[in-house]
Amino acid sequence: MMRLSPSTAIKILVGITAAAIFFHLLILVRIIPYDITWGGRLKSDAEMYVFESVSILINGFYIYVLLQKGDFIRRAFSQKAISTILWIFFALFVLNTMGNLVAATNFEKGFAVLTLVNAGLLWIINRAQE
Template structure:
């Protein structure tokens, strides 16, 4: 059974929306920020800065994925979308490594999620025909 590229994109958007919810819960202090960013945040100001940045990047990532999946009108060319997604691929590879070495067990488990993101981005950018 062949899985269409748009299915991978939808899964990745779903994962990213879930991560966005987590970032909002941290930003709202419903979840302690000590479990995020490798356990290295020490002040509320650091948390607000890093969580806001994460939310902005995640929203941009979803928008790029939505363009790649033809769910919204593309403002970037296909080549530009691919380059952006390869950049995210690299960031998720680095994030996976960082999560493996994180100080909190909670974030270590996120290595599984970020590795899944890596694999999905690979499939999106390098579709294999069967």
């Protein structure tokens, strides 16, 4: 069985996260309706703009940290800080997977697979340094 390298896992995660940012941008510009996201709990355009903007910023930060971890860009954080941040993201993806499984819409339930893949790839990346 072929093992996935941490570098390959980082590249896959950057691609997935870039696609997620694009998805959130489509929601932000109202091409995709926001009532199928966030567990169906957003009640207004104002809430959607806040949630989607924060999501895009967090995903951008996530890519920034991944690129540092893979030495694709110069490090702004220490190796220990990067590892800690990525373990936090791992925990968030595990929790997000559980949240997606109980989401109000089937569309969002489908994202449980994607968040689980994210957690698995982060596991590979984080464990490679131990």
